[in-house]
Amino acid sequence: MNILILGDIMGPSGRQVIVEKLPEIIRKKKIEFVVVNGENAADPGVGITKENSDDFFKAGADVITTGNHVWDQKETMEFINFEKRLLRPSNLFKGAPGNGFGIFRGKKNMKIAVINLMGNVFMKKCDDVFESAKQFVEKVKLKKDADFIIVDIHGEITSEKMAIGHFFDGKATMVVGTHTHVPTSDYRIMTEGTAYQTDIGMCGDYNSVIGMNKENSLKFFLKDPSAKKHYPALGEGTISGLMVIADDKTGLASRIEPIILGKHLENRI
Numbered sequence: 001m002n003i004l005i006l007g008d009i010m011g012p013s014g015r016q017v018i019v020e021k022l023p024e025i026i027r028k029k030k031i032e033f034v035v036v037n038g039e040n041a042a043d044p045g046v047g048i049t050k051e052n053s054d055d056f057f058k059a060g061a062d063v064i065t066t067g068n069h070v071w072d073q074k075e076t077m078e079f080i081n082f083e084k085r086l087l088r089p090s091n092l093f094k095g096a097p098g099n100g101f102g103i104f105r106g107k108k109n110m111k112i113a114v115i116n117l118m119g120n121v122f123m124k125k126c127d128d129v130f131e132s133a134k135q136f137v138e139k140v141k142l143k144k145d146a147d148f149i150i151v152d153i154h155g156e157i158t159s160e161k162m163a164i165g166h167f168f169d170g171k172a173t174m175v176v177g178t179h180t181h182v183p184t185s186d187y188r189i190m191t192e193g194t195a196y197q198t199d200i201g202m203c204g205d206y207n208s209v210i211g212m213n214k215e216n217s218l219k220f221f222l223k224d225p226s227a228k229k230h231y232p233a234l235g236e237g238t239i240s241g242l243m244v245i246a247d248d249k250t251g252l253a254s255r256i257e258p259i260i261l262g263k264h265l266e267n268r269i
Helices: 011-029 050-059 129-139 158-168 214-221
Strands: 002-006 033-037 063-065 101-105 111-118 148-154 174-178 195-197 238-246 253-262
Touching: 002 011, 002 148, 002 174, 011 033, 011 050, 011 238, 011 253, 033 148, 050 063, 063 111, 063 148, 111 129, 129 158, 148 158, 158 174, 174 238, 195 238, 195 253
Parallel strands: 002 033, 033 063, 111 148, 148 174, 174 195
Antiparallel strands: 002 238, 101 111, 238 253
C-alpha cells in the first residue's frame, strides 16, 4: 500500500497548495491512503475549521491529525465529535472531545489505524506520551487489529520524537514527527521495519519564519514595538511530507520517499 502523510498545513498558503496539488500527487504516485496534519490550517495560522476539514477531504485526505492548536477554533470542540476522520492528540486531558486514534478502511478494504500523539517537553500539558503509546500498542496490534499503523507524534524536541520512533519500531508501519514546520533529512526505515522521520515539515510558504510573516517575526525578535500579533506568510506554498510503500503482508515499510513540491525548497517527487 502507498501511504502519504503531510506536515502541518499552515494558513492560506498551505490550504491552497493542498487543494491545488494534493490530487495531482495522489494520481502521480498512486497513493492509496492520505493523512494530513491540519492544526495550523485556519486563519490566523492556528486551529482548524469544519470548512478547512471538508476542503482537505475533498482534495483527497482520508484522515486529519492535529496537535497543540487543536482547540484554537472554538467550533472544533463541537464538530470533532461527529467527524471521526479528524483526530486530536490521544494523550490530551481526560474527557477531551473527539478521538485520539481511529481505525479506517483504505483501498482494498484494508484496516489502517492512525494515532495522534503529542509530546510532553515544551508543549501544552497532556498525559505521559510514552504511557499513552504503551497503552496503544497493547490494544492495537499490527496485522492483528490493523493492517497498517500510522503514528503522528506532534512534538517540539527531536530526542522525544526519536524515542517514540524506536518504541514503535516493528510495531507500526510509520512514525513521523510534526509541529516544528521544518523537514528533517533523517527519513529512513528503522531496524525492525518502521518508516521514520523526525519532522515532515509544513505545507505552506517557506519564505517565512515557520510559516509566519518573516518581517513581522523579525520585529518580535528585535523587540520592535510596532510588531503585530503573528500572522501567516502569504506567498506560494510548498507541500512537504513522506510517502511510504508498505508491505501488505507484514504491514511494515518496504520503501520511503520524501515528498516536497512547491517553491523555496528543493523539490523531491
